[in-house]
Amino acid sequence: MTAPAPMRIARNLVADLRTLLLWWLGVVALVAAALWTAAGLVDLGEFDGSVWEPIAVSLRYAPLVAGILMAGVQLPLHVLHGVARGRFFTGAALAGLAVCAGVTVFVVLGFAAEHLVYGAQGRPHVLDQPFPLSAYQRPDDYPAIAAVTLAAFAAHYVSGWLIGLGYLRFGPLRATLFIAPAALPMVVTESSAASGWLGIGVNVALADGRPLLPGGLLTCAAVIAAGTAAVWLLNRDAPIRTANLAWWR
Amino acid sequence: MSLDIELTDVHLRYGSTEALAGLSLRLEADTICGLLGRNGSGKTSLMSLLASLRRPDAGTVRIGGRDPFEDAELMSRVALIGEGGSDPTDNVADVLRSAALLRPSWDAGYAARLLDRFEVPRRKAIASLSRGKRAALGVTCGLAARAEITMFDETHLGMDAPSRYAFYDELLADYLEHPRTVILSTHHVEEVASLFAQVVIIDRGRLLVHDDTDEVRARGTQVTGPADAVDRFTAGVTVLGRRDLGRTRAAALYGTLTPERRRQAREAGLDIGPMPLQDLFVHLTADTEKEQS
Numbered sequence: 001m002t003a004p005a006p007m008r009i010a011r012n013l014v015a016d017l018r019t020l021l022l023w024w025l026g027v028v029a030l031v032a033a034a035l036w037t038a039a040g041l042v043d044l045g046e047f048d049g050s051v052w053e054p055i056a057v058s059l060r061y062a063p064l065v066a067g068i069l070m071a072g073v074q075l076p077l078h079v080l081h082g083v084a085r086g087r088f089f090t091g092a093a094l095a096g097l098a099v100c101a102g103v104t105v106f107v108v109l110g111f112a113a114e115h116l117v118y119g120a121q122g123r124p125h126v127l128d129q130p131f132p133l134s135a136y137q138r139p140d141d142y143p144a145i146a147a148v149t150l151a152a153f154a155a156h157y158v159s160g161w162l163i164g165l166g167y168l169r170f171g172p173l174r175a176t177l178f179i180a181p182a183a184l185p186m187v188v189t190e191s192s193a194a195s196g197w198l199g200i201g202v203n204v205a206l207a208d209g210r211p212l213l214p215g216g217l218l219t220c221a222a223v224i225a226a227g228t229a230a231v232w233l234l235n236r237d238a239p240i241r242t243a244n245l246a247w248w249r
Numbered sequence: 250m251s252l253d254i255e256l257t258d259v260h261l262r263y264g265s266t267e268a269l270a271g272l273s274l275r276l277e278a279d280t281i282c283g284l285l286g287r288n289g290s291g292k293t294s295l296m297s298l299l300a301s302l303r304r305p306d307a308g309t310v311r312i313g314g315r316d317p318f319e320d321a322e323l324m325s326r327v328a329l330i331g332e333g334g335s336d337p338t339d340n341v342a343d344v345l346r347s348a349a350l351l352r353p354s355w356d357a358g359y360a361a362r363l364l365d366r367f368e369v370p371r372r373k374a375i376a377s378l379s380r381g382k383r384a385a386l387g388v389t390c391g392l393a394a395r396a397e398i399t400m401f402d403e404t405h406l407g408m409d410a411p412s413r414y415a416f417y418d419e420l421l422a423d424y425l426e427h428p429r430t431v432i433l434s435t436h437h438v439e440e441v442a443s444l445f446a447q448v449v450i451i452d453r454g455r456l457l458v459h460d461d462t463d464e465v466r467a468r469g470t471q472v473t474g475p476a477d478a479v480d481r482f483t484a485g486v487t488v489l490g491r492r493d494l495g496r497t498r499a500a501a502l503y504g505t506l507t508p509e510r511r512r513q514a515r516e517a518g519l520d521i522g523p524m525p526l527q528d529l530f531v532h533l534t535a536d537t538e539k540e541q542s
Contacts (some may be wrong), residue, residue: 005352012350016343072293079302081351082396121508154461232382236319 009083009091014098017066021099024062025106028055036117043148052114056107056149061095063100063153064186067160071168075130076240092161092229100153107149143175151220155189158227165234185227185240192219219239250280252313252326252397252430254299259308260455261294268294269305270454276432276447278397281424283445283462283526284434287534291454292434293331296400299432300329301399312398328396330387330404341371341378352394363419367412380407388416392423395533400432417441425537438527448526452534462526469524469532470506473499478517489524489532501528 031095035051070092078088162182166175254276261269269291276282286292297303298310300316310317317323339347341364349355364371367385375383384407391399405416421444424431435441442448448465450458458465471491472479476498479491489501501524506514514521 002353003321008350012347015346016339064416077347078351079324079349080331082298082300082325082327084301084319084324086319087321221328237304240297241302 003087006087006090007065007111009078009088010094010098013092013095016074017095017099018186019066021062021103022067024059025103026133031055032114036114039123040117040121046082047172050114052107052110056110059103059107059187060152060156062103062161063096063157064104066099067096067157067162068164070161071164071235075165075168075235075238079240085235086214088197091189095118096154096157096161100150100157102145103153104150108146111142111145149230151189151193151224152186153183154224155220155227158224158231159183159186161231162227162234165231165238166194168238168240169234185223189220192223215239253278253311253312254398254430255309255364255408256295256298257302257309257311259295259298259305261291261298261305261311262304267456269298271308272451272454273308274449274456274457274459276430276449278430279428281420281431281433281444282445282447283438283442284432284448284449284451285436285438285530286451286457289456290534292450292451293402294448294454295451296329296402296432296434299398299400300324300327302329325351326397327400328391328393329400329402330441331402338374338376341369344375344386344390345371348390348394352396354395356395357392362388363389366415366419367408379427381409381412384408385412385416388419392419395423395427395428397432398432400434402434403436408438412465413437414512415446420444438530439525442526445526450530450533457533465529466523466526468503469529470502470504471499471522471524471528472502472514473497473518473522474518474519478519482514482517482519490528501525501532503529503532 002051018059032052039051039152074092075088078091079085092215162185163175163179166178166182169175170178250477252275256272256274259269260267260271270390272291272295274295284292284295297427298305298316299312299317301320304318311321312327315323317327317384343492345357345360348360349357364386367376367382367389369382369385369389370389376384378386384405387404388401388408391401395505397524405413420431420433433444442462445462448458449456450465471472472482476493476496479498479500483500487503489503491501492499503524506521511521
């Protein structure tokens with residue numbers, strides 16, 4: 001008899017998140033398709049901005065919620081299933097990577113689809129200045145888009161995981177105060193990669209003095225690694241209150 | 250490896266509340282043990298330590314001679330089934346999939362048979378199941394996990410009587426086929442007492458009684474007969490409780506009767522029998538009730 005390997009735990013976690021994510025992505029895809037269709041039917045004059053860009057930014061709340069669920073729901077359930085916290089940490093990290101990579105592919109495919117739609121409609125396809133990604137990318141620069149998007153999703157996942165662990169470990173008041181440091185991975189990532197809503201502000205503050213992509217991504221990687229280390233510390237001996245397991249009693 | 254359980258001078262606090270206050274206990278492997286105690290006596294805290302939900306504040310917990318906390322191999326051999334334990338947004342099929350992936354000894358065929366027996370619908374969300382069906386799903390997960398230490402923390406309380414008896418039947422049959430340590434915490438003491446090989450009673454975080462069930466029962470005696478004869482026989486001894494049915498009275502006495510007293514009882518036309526475990530439990534924990542009131 002052997003304890004479940006982290007890959008089995010990751011499979012279980014991804015399966016648990018699948019329904020939530022598919023609903024989210026499905027709704028987003030429908031909204032984008034409706035807007036692209038409308039853009040082809042209505043005379044939009046000079047409009048050539050990306051519809052998919054703000055939608056892609058909003059998608060990062062999916063990994064944020066998934067991260068919160070890791071601590072608030074999945075850790076107690078897995079420990080109750082006899083899974084050690086250390087193995088859960090590895091499994092949840094693998095699951096997070098899979099989820100973030102999957103949603104990143106979805107985002108890149110969205111940009112590609114939009115590029116084709118705009119081409120068919122005879123309109124140029126650009127990203128608004130100084131809107132996310134556009135700080136240093138063209139809309140068909142898929143590898144760069146994928147790198148920034150994956151970093152943003154991973155940072156949101158780690159921040160969500162930290163926020164959830166805060167509520168598991170510190171009680172409601174201190175956990176609410178803990179949101180500020182827990183949010184650092186996603187805040188720093190958005191700033192350093194000049195992506196997302198915060199990225200706009202950074203760009204404006206820098207008067208469009210845009211950070212270079214490699215430096216931004218390195219900063220993202222460092223802050224995500226630091227956040228993951230904090231998750232490991234908080235996760236490794238987290239007490240599971242039996243009340244956590246009976247919220248629907 | 251045999252998974253004996255040993256707790257030594259274990260303390261556990263939740264804020265100002267002392268849930269376990271120096272509890273020491275040793276349970277041999279492969280027995281069915283009844284864990285009894287009043288609400289708040291520390292039963293769930295004890296089981297949560299065995300399931301590695303938390304560490305004790307002081308003292309040691311050993312399973313098979315090892316500390317179970319974060320011992321991945323050992324933790325996978327322990328199951329605690331409480332009333333919660335599933336994501337309410339999941340459906341029954343999701344719960345079974347999780348168990349199959351995470352429980353090394355999961356028996357999917359047995360789980361399917363149990364769900365059929367308890368008439369638990371597969372496609373429904375957990376949140377939409379009745380309390381009884383959720384409890385049935387819980388006991389299904391507990392039994393089909395075939396963990397070497399399986400603990401049921403009042404899991405079956407929401408089940409109706411036929412389902413509870415079906416659970417007891419399944420538990421005993423599966424235990425005989427796959428012997429393992431089963432710890433059953435329950436308030437339906439008498440209903441399930443015949444399953445217990447051993448009884449542990451804890452009170453205010455301390456061990457009150459730990460013995461074979463027959464030995465525990467032998468600590469009390471029930472005398473039944475005509476009311477006036479029972480009253481004459483029990484005059485001057487500690488009577489824990491009386492029940493009347495018409496002119497027949499049953500009196501529960503604490504302690505064993507000498508052969509001489511047994512002969513006197515027979516001569517007075519009285520029946521002597523073991524005291525119901527529940528009456529003994531109520532008596533032994535009565536001080537707590539007085540303090541709480």
